[in-house]
Amino acid sequence: NAGVTQTPKFQVLKTGQSMTLQCAQDMNHNSMYWYRQDPGMGLRLIYYSASEGTTDKGEVPNGYNVSRLNKREFSLRLESAAPSQTSVYFCASSEVFGDEQYFGPGTRLTVT
Amino acid sequence: QKEVEQNSGPLSVPEGAIASLNCTYSDRGSQSFFWYRQYSGKSPELIMSIYSNGDKEDGRFTAQLNKASQYVSLLIRDSQPSDSATYLCAVIFDMRFGAGTRLTVKP
Numbered sequence: 761n762a763g764v765t766q767t768p769k770f771q772v773l774k775t776g777q778s779m780t781l782q783c784a785q786d787m788n789h790n791s792m793y794w795y796r797q798d799p800g801m802g803l804r805l806i807y808y809s810a811s812e813g814t815t816d817k818g819e820v821p822n823g824y825n826v827s828r829l830n831k832r833e834f835s836l837r838l839e840s841a842a843p844s845q846t847s848v849y850f851c852a853s854s855e856v857f858g859d860e861q862y863f864g865p866g867t868r869l870t871v872t
Numbered sequence: 873q874k875e876v877e878q879n880s881g882p883l884s885v886p887e888g889a890i891a892s893l894n895c896t897y898s899d900r901g902s903q904s905f906f907w908y909r910q911y912s913g914k915s916p917e918l919i920m921s922i923y924s925n926g927d928k929e930d931g932r933f934t935a936q937l938n939k940a941s942q943y944v945s946l947l948i949r950d951s952q953p954s955d956s957a958t959y960l961c962a963v964i965f966d967m968r969f970g971a972g973t974r975l976t977v978k979p
Contacts, residue, residue, distance in 0.1 A: 801971055
């Protein structure tokens with residue numbers, strides 16, 4: 761039982777490049793979330809999926825898109841990376857929306 | 873704007889003491905509150921959830937909620953060096969996290 765997994769663990773991009781961060785959970789949770797964490801700013805919600813087939817914007821959605829591929833998988837895409845998107849990205853899931861969340865190990869992204 | 877505020881610390885306590893971590897929030901409609909612990913370079917892990925006014929105890933941890941005053945706190949009894957981490961308060965009305973309080977427990 762792996763919980764929440766994320767790939768890749770580390771990534772370096774040049775400005776303007778695109779990439780997709782992958783997230784999967786094996787806890788049969790309905791809701792999934794993407795956060796970014798910057799020093800001194802805590803976790804900020806980028807997008808979430810309350811249930812399979814739905815996605816909604818969070819606090820900081822600009823520059824990102826998401827896809828809820830199925831109940832297990834929720835991906836985050838950066839279409840044209842910018843240095844301001846340098847951050848640590850966490851995926852999380854919960855049984856129902858707003859309930860206790862369980863986090864993946866994170867992806868450390870640097871955009872140069 | 874809805875806010876979750878925590879004292880960033882660092883908070884330093886001696887081993888065996890009680891560590892007290894506080895969090896205030898601005899949205900009176902908030903119903904669910906969580907405390908997470910995050911070790912340096914790791915992901916947040918859930919410690920406690922609390923939904924009703926009053927205290928909730930789990931081992932050495934006690935969460936306290938006062939909705940009228942809009943604060944939630946976490947007490948860690950018999951603090952251990954292994955408790956040294958950043959503690960994040962989360963208010964799950966609109967998925968807002970505080971910036972975290974860094975706790976250091978000195979042997």
